[in-house]
Amino acid sequence: MTTLSNAANATAPKAARRMRRRLPGIGESLVLSLAGFAILFGGWWLLARSGLVPEQVLPGPDAVLAEILHLMRTPFAGSTLQMHLLSSIGRYLMGLALAVAVGLPLGLLMGWSRRVERAISPVFEALRFIAPIAWLPFATLWFGTGIGGPILIIFSGAFPPCVINAYYGAKLIPTPILEASRTLGASSLRMLTDVLAPGALPSIIAGVRIAAGIGWQSLVGAELIVVSSGVGYLMMQGQTNLSTAVVMAGMAAIGVTGFAIDVLLRLIESRIQKGALA
Amino acid sequence: MISPSTATSGPDIAFRKVSKVYGNAEGGFVALDKVDLTVSRHEFVAIVGPSGCGKTTLMRMAAGLDFPTSGDVLVRDRQVEGPGPDRAVVFQQFALMPWKTVRDNIGFGLKCRGAAPSEIKQVTDRYITMMRLQGHESAFPHQLSGGMQQRVAIARSYAVDPDVLLMDEPFGALDAQTRLVMQEELVQLSRVNPRTVVFITHSVEEAVFLADRIVVMGRNPGRIVEIIDVKSLRLSERWDELPIEEVMDLESFTHMRTRVWKLLKDTKRSTAA
Numbered sequence: 001m002t003t004l005s006n007a008a009n010a011t012a013p014k015a016a017r018r019m020r021r022r023l024p025g026i027g028e029s030l031v032l033s034l035a036g037f038a039i040l041f042g043g044w045w046l047l048a049r050s051g052l053v054p055e056q057v058l059p060g061p062d063a064v065l066a067e068i069l070h071l072m073r074t075p076f077a078g079s080t081l082q083m084h085l086l087s088s089i090g091r092y093l094m095g096l097a098l099a100v101a102v103g104l105p106l107g108l109l110m111g112w113s114r115r116v117e118r119a120i121s122p123v124f125e126a127l128r129f130i131a132p133i134a135w136l137p138f139a140t141l142w143f144g145t146g147i148g149g150p151i152l153i154i155f156s157g158a159f160p161p162c163v164i165n166a167y168y169g170a171k172l173i174p175t176p177i178l179e180a181s182r183t184l185g186a187s188s189l190r191m192l193t194d195v196l197a198p199g200a201l202p203s204i205i206a207g208v209r210i211a212a213g214i215g216w217q218s219l220v221g222a223e224l225i226v227v228s229s230g231v232g233y234l235m236m237q238g239q240t241n242l243s244t245a246v247v248m249a250g251m252a253a254i255g256v257t258g259f260a261i262d263v264l265l266r267l268i269e270s271r272i273q274k275g276a277l278a
Numbered sequence: 279m280i281s282p283s284t285a286t287s288g289p290d291i292a293f294r295k296v297s298k299v300y301g302n303a304e305g306g307f308v309a310l311d312k313v314d315l316t317v318s319r320h321e322f323v324a325i326v327g328p329s330g331c332g333k334t335t336l337m338r339m340a341a342g343l344d345f346p347t348s349g350d351v352l353v354r355d356r357q358v359e360g361p362g363p364d365r366a367v368v369f370q371q372f373a374l375m376p377w378k379t380v381r382d383n384i385g386f387g388l389k390c391r392g393a394a395p396s397e398i399k400q401v402t403d404r405y406i407t408m409m410r411l412q413g414h415e416s417a418f419p420h421q422l423s424g425g426m427q428q429r430v431a432i433a434r435s436y437a438v439d440p441d442v443l444l445m446d447e448p449f450g451a452l453d454a455q456t457r458l459v460m461q462e463e464l465v466q467l468s469r470v471n472p473r474t475v476v477f478i479t480h481s482v483e484e485a486v487f488l489a490d491r492i493v494v495m496g497r498n499p500g501r502i503v504e505i506i507d508v509k510s511l512r513l514s515e516r517w518d519e520l521p522i523e524e525v526m527d528l529e530s531f532t533h534m535r536t537r538v539w540k541l542l543k544d545t546k547r548s549t550a551a
Binding site for chain 1: 341342343360361362363365366367369371372373374375377378386387389390391431434438
């Protein structure tokens with residue numbers, strides 16, 4: 001818009017050149033990412049249309065979209081798509097909140113105190129190589145199909161990035177600031193809330209964003225097996241019914257929601273970083 | 279000249295046979311070797327010495343941030359077991375919290391103590407005025423000059439009303455001019471608000487201008503070479519009545535400065551040999 005209003009005083013060719021020079025910025029990346037989607041959906045549509053693959057195996061994008069709209073109105077596997085999604089998000093938020101609430105203070109304390117670091121580090125390093133999905137059998141044995149299972153699995157995915165980023169964030173706080181705070185009489189709790197957490201904030205935000213992504217991915221894995229609602233469950237039911245469209249609708253819902261979560265957290269991140277610089 | 283203790287009350291700080299050895303006992307590096315030093319109530323003691331003489335270690339022990347290998351460190355007759363607001367520290371790098379405003383930095387110690395917001399406001403107001411920080415209450419440290427940042431750090435230390443102020447080259451990071459202003463301000467501040475001060479510095483001039491006594495330390499092993507009384511000279515020559523640049527021009531001042539300089543030079547030569 002500004003380019004156009006500026007162009008009013010300039011000659012037309014000049015303005016056009018300016019427009020062209022502008023394109024490699026935000027404009028070009030938007031065009032390119034739209035092109036990426038166009039290729040994906042176009043290729044998919046052509047492949048589905050060509051008759052090379054039966055529609056039962058690969059429904060076209062139009063069929064999947066129709067299925068999504070259908071699932072939003074008609075309950076499948078117990079409820080509508082948005083209700084399944086809501087139930088997934090609820091579980092997800094609980095697991096993520098738990099990982100943040102435990103992981104951040106633990107990581108901060110590890111970064112601050114050599115003693116805590118030495119005590120926790122080996123245990124943590126060993127446990128974090130157990131992939132979230134590898135907790136599934138254990139979670140099932142413990143919680144059956146209750147809420148505990150998925151939460152444990154989301155937690156196991158989201159917990160390590162919280163701990164690791166809080167740890168490195170705390171490590172980066174200059175020692176004199178920590179020492180000054182202690183000499184001013186800060187208790188351990190005060191150190192955590194007033195010194196370590198704000199000092200490590202940029203790193204913590206990045207960690208929570210990573211945790212949110214991994215948590216969301218782990219959630220769907222959990223829902224495939226141990227629950228009776230949620231998007232993962234919907235997809236499993238779709239598979240049992242041999243409905244590829246339902247499965248793909250679920251995948252689309254997962255992708256779009258994950259993307260939305262990431263965009264939201266990026267917004268919060270840049271908001272906080274701007275605030276920190278103000 | 280080693281001055282006898284001029285204390286009328288008991289010492290505020292006492293180092294008794296304090297040693298600090300890094301590494302094992304035989305092959306280790308002796309940072310401090312059986313150092314004895316007492317600092318009286320409201321006395322201003324400056325410690326000078328070459329790098330590695332253990333002067334900062336000594337100060338950190340009083341702060342409870344470092345501990346002796348052997349010997350005792352007592353503040354007001356109590357063994358130092360850790361840091362606390364009765365012993366405020368001013369660091370060379372200011373060590374302000376960049377995410378807190380000037381007011382919140384100054385009030386942090388009071389907040390830790392659980393003081394009421396009204397009390398915090400009142401005390402921070404007093405020190406903001408005293409350190410001439412009005413108009414910058416809501417600024418963040420990075421928006422201030424080095425001199426102003428250190429004034430915030432000093433205000434923060436005074437705000438917790440400590441018995442003892444420990445200053446580790448507080449003006450070391452400042453330019454020469456700002457340094458002079460700060461030195462003069464510190465003298466005025468300690469006149470209004472007398473405290474027991476241990477002041478580490480590389481600057482002999484600064485030590486002579488500020489201190490009641492100067493502790494000259496040597497290294498390898500870290501030890502006290504001599505303790506010089508400046509207070510009696512300051513009082514008899516009426517330094518307190520003159521601005522800093524005139525004091526530094528007085529013959530009595532330059533004599534004292536040269537004397538400390540020579541001691542330091544001898545210390546360095548003896549370690550080199």
